[in-house]
Amino acid sequence: MGTSAAYLYSVYNVFFASQAEAADLYFEASAVILTLILMGKYLEIRAKRSTSAAVRSLIALRPTTANKIVGDKIIPVSISDLRLGDYIVVKPGERVPTDGLIEDGESELDESMLTGESLPVHKNTGDQVTGGTINGSGAIFVRATALGESTRLAQIIRLVEGAQASKAPLQKLVDKVAAIFVPVIVLIALATFAGWMVYSGDVTSAVGASVAVLVIACPCALGLATPTALVAGTGAAAKAGILIRDIEALERAHKVDTILFDKTGTLTVGKPVLTDAQAFDRNDDRLLTIAASIQLGSEHPLASALIRAAEERNLKLTRPRSIKAIPGKGLIAELTGQQVSIGNAA
Template sequence: MSGQATPELAQIELEIGGMTCASCAATVERKLNKLDGVEAAVNYATEKARVQAPLGIDPAVLIAEVEKTGYTATLPRQAPGATAAAGDESGETADPELVSLRQRLIGSIWLSVPVILMAMIPALQFPYWQWLSLTLASPVIVWAAWPFHRAAWINLKHGNATMDTLVSVGTGAAYLWSLYALFFGHAGEPGMTHGFDFSLQPSDGAGNIYLEVAAGVTMFLLAGRYFEKRSKRQAGAALRALLQLGAKEVSVLRGGEVRLPIEELMVGDEFVVRPGEKIATDGVIVDGHSAIDASMLTGESVPVEAGPGESVAGGTVSTSGRLVVRATRVGSDTQLAQMAKMVEDAQSGKAEVQRLADRVSGVFVPIVIAIAIVTFAAWMLTGNSFATAMTAAVAVLIIACPCALGLATPTALLVGTGRGAQLGVLIKGPEILESTRRVDMIVLDKTGTVTTGKMTLTDVIVAEGTDRAQLLRLVGAVEQASEHPIAQAIARGAAGELGIPTSELPAVESFTNTAGKGVTGVVEGTAVLVGRQSLLDDWSVAEHPGMQRAKAELEQAGRTAVFAA
């Protein structure tokens, strides 16, 4: 019996524009999932949709479907993990939306705070204070809250209701009711005051204004949206920081050495890496030896010796020798790019708690509007006046509109995974971060994870009859001439114990760096060898039993031991 073959699926990513809350994301997600064979997940925090669709589907079909809901969609301008510049890190200057939010927030703070104080403190309610409140609150409700009103109108045209609908309807109703009370009720009369009373007393509302509510809600929501936007941008900087670890230019051997942008490097190209330079991309060493500092990938602070035929990763640093490397992977295929993609996937995915929050947000708005309508009807049916019933309905809308449910969860996950990446912790997905609440033990297996990653000289064991200070002086001088991290650590430690700066160590002559073994030189007429046992063997220096035992004990304790003779 043969089963039906599972159709092949394509992974497509879309950047969604115009979303202002989790309800917007739920609307777009529902619309995409109505297409045959399409499974979409829209993340409000990252403003991206990850779509699984039948192989061969035109992305334009998906984009058109998103646009039917009143939002915009585009294909990513740059593939995830590309090594090109990953955005401006200048902060707000590169984001017009963030700049606009900041301007509206600052304006609303200056205008709203006096309105709130006058409404809450009876002593500040001078004659005609209510008209000053109207003057100050109007720009806040009309101009500062414009993004909410605009989004609500766009959603209304497409038959959708989102958090912006609640904000716009709630603040608009409070403002319009205040206008009614001021111009047609008795709230505009001289000497009108707002008492501060915790008791509940039914009234027709014609003597009350809600300008402080409308202005205050707008101010706090703008603040929340501004800080949310900033958090999202700062979390995105984790990806930019990862990508900035890669090289920007590379010296390629094409009939000679040519300096090219990293984007022009191709698989199979051979390129040169000099001491201290980053390796441009993943590849295999063709010629040369060097100690490779791979701490940015592995956390290991001790460089690893590498030679012809060994693989190296892009973004790591050649510390001690010139290499010729053949590129095996470039662009988004490199190990560094895959790390960046892992962070992006973690930020784009949804944890179970986020899926729950999205489900609640998807029905929250229509439920609140329905409750407001039921409230209005209930007050009318119980014999109250139209004004009293409208006051109760408006109160429901105003209380409900500052809802952080839809944005708190995705933003927390986004910032958590982004901050982890900045600290060198790669989180494979939001469900992994969510599961950490059950963790009761953490096992760390990498040097550099819980250490500074900077090597220091810890022990100096001298053979009988050897002057310790003289040994440190000679060895420090030779190691000072090497760029190897272990050599630099020995030079700093020797100078520190001698009480002098490294610049005052003796000069070295006939310095030679033997790749993978160590260094030799002549200091003040004395030949000095520093390195592995193999270097001493090359110079026919006999093994010292006591030193071999000391070496074994040090290595057992996790330290790196070198010989000097």
């Protein structure tokens, strides 16, 4: 209303008003207001795009196919063709296609996309698995228990998208203020027009004064500041790997004075590093050489940490033979004619 009134009033003054009256032109005011609003919208779209990228990266975690077991055959099918109760096999290194229950087999699954925990989680018969997580060294046979929008990954994506679309309490307050503000300004502009008509009787002066009220009162900041700030906040958080499920939580976050973190993956970089090697015979380099050599073919995060540590010390590693992975426990292999085991206490 403000920009249109200012523009039309200026056009009228250019073509129909006297030379003195034609000095009252508001073209630049209309242009500046529209430019500010468009800049705000542009910043908002950019911020939304960065958050959308985080959502797209989540969507990319969902596999598109699954290995369905039909009778004694394994048939690759699209995820959309799966039904509840279908029996599927997840081979080593594959992403789990959908939420389900392990009915046979055991393995270690990388669940960092859900928990931030870098170490794989051992899963056995009867355990739940989540779609999008990565299977480790063993094949597992899974019965599908949730599909499509019912899976945990789909629920996370919905929460992030919902946070983008929802309005914070402050935004709702701004909307309420705007609902009262606009009619009040229009009434003031009409009253200004009426007052100038009574005072001077000059229509041009009265219109100019009322247009000035509309232009000056244009609440650019009121309409742009809150949504732009909130969307920018969710976008910046998404870039840092923080997914905000509720805009209200973001708005109230400045009141937080204590934070409790529940696990390692929340605060660590997800890349284990060897800090110490202590051998009973005090030959730490020999111990590290054996431990790193036996795990040359392993993709376990702890194996990678040992191999990196050995390379940093310039230790010469030997490729093992007859490697046997024991899910949830460790490795057994033959190294320079000796059988070596490495793993946890189990």
